[in-house]
Amino acid sequence: MRETAELIRKEFLLEIRQRYAINGILLYVFSTIFVVQLCFGRVIDEKTWIALFWVILLFAAFNAVSKSFIQEASARRLYYFMIASPLSVVVSKMVYNSLLMLVLGALSLGLFTVFMGFPGLYAGLFAPAFLLGCIGLASALTMVSAIASRSGNNAALMAILGFPVVLPLLLLLVKASQRALTGTVEFAELLRLLSAIALIDLVVVLLAVILFPYLWRD
Amino acid sequence: MEGSDKFFVVVIVMSIIFTGLGTYLFLIDRKLSRIEKKLKEFRGSKNNDK
């Protein structure tokens, strides 16, 4: 537990010291949203807003998370391998990436609102879906990044391995967001959508915890 | 189906093609078995030499 907290702290320190990485992602998010604004103008219908928002967030997630294992040089990986258990490594990475995704997501949401306006989304459904979605995307991509980092050409692999894995989650998120458009949502419907998203999150986290030790060792 | 449209001919043709494919699969299977056996014998003779 303390090991995990220590590793999370290390991630934060690294991020702050190498500010170019996070700045790059922020700039990426800003540029894409700006391009969208230039292309579509302010008037887009609400379904397009939701689709664009999630697509941009998905690519931001790929950019942000893909470096989480790939940046670790093999010497450094060996060092972690000696001092930390695989469980705390993967948990710390997932927690850190989830937090990063939440910040990125909130930021994209803000930028989207500034540039494109905000559709009347029912917060009772959208907010938890957004929260669970960011966590799920970050965790799934953390795992994919760990897999891709063990192969030769990891940058290209990250994308092709990642898409099929995050697609179920992405489709659910878009569906939930679209449902949130209609204003009030029935409680049963809300529960059904959120529990489906939570189920995916849970499966991803469990699988990552179980499978990561096999990736970690040499 | 009514018998007047000679539909059964199509059924026979498809059956022949599929049976042919199946036979081909069997032949491959047999060949593989033979090679597997040879490899085993080859290894056996190699071990006997030592």
Place this chain on the structure above:
Amino acid sequence: MIRNMWWKVLGLLLVLYSIIAGLLIDVPALPVIHQTIRNLFYHVSMWFAMFVMLGTSFIFSIRYLSGFRMKDDLMASGAVYTGIFFGLMGLMTGMVWAKFTWGDFWTNDPQLNGAAVSMMAYLAYTVLRGSIDEVAMRARISAVYNIFAFMLLVIFLGVLPRLADSSLHPGKGGNTSTMEGLDMTMRMVFYPAALGWVLIAFWLLQLHTRRRALIQGIH
């Protein structure tokens, strides 16, 4: 000989039976699809074979991680290749069927999306295998991805269609007509057809792994 071959013969006979009976039986008159309902025997069987192959691959990947025997890795990867073959057959036959009944090669249907994502995931699996040179590492990493991807696919195919508003495929969403239309005579053809193709898929898997084992044996 006979002891090892019986299931292969059974598979062939079942599929042969489904070709003959599937074309000759009377099918219930249905709107839109009409006579093409007979495709059920052939097209859907492809998906059955694919899923059984991918499931087999999943099980062998778990077995590989619990024992690190190269034989399990050979089976797991072979099952993926065989599964991809049947998946592509299912995709192609499904597209033709869709064009002549629903009017488009591709419709935005949860079942179709699921199939496409499965194919993407397993093609990615083959790319992953290709990009790792060391044999033991390749087996281990691809087994991890296989398990990860398969579990998410199960969710994708099991949970999402239930949440969908409508589907053109039977038994999901608002459309249940076709399954109800699946009367006894059709069942008598469909189940043997699916079983037959599954057996043939296992046969192809066996041929594939035997060939690979031979190649490794020679080297």
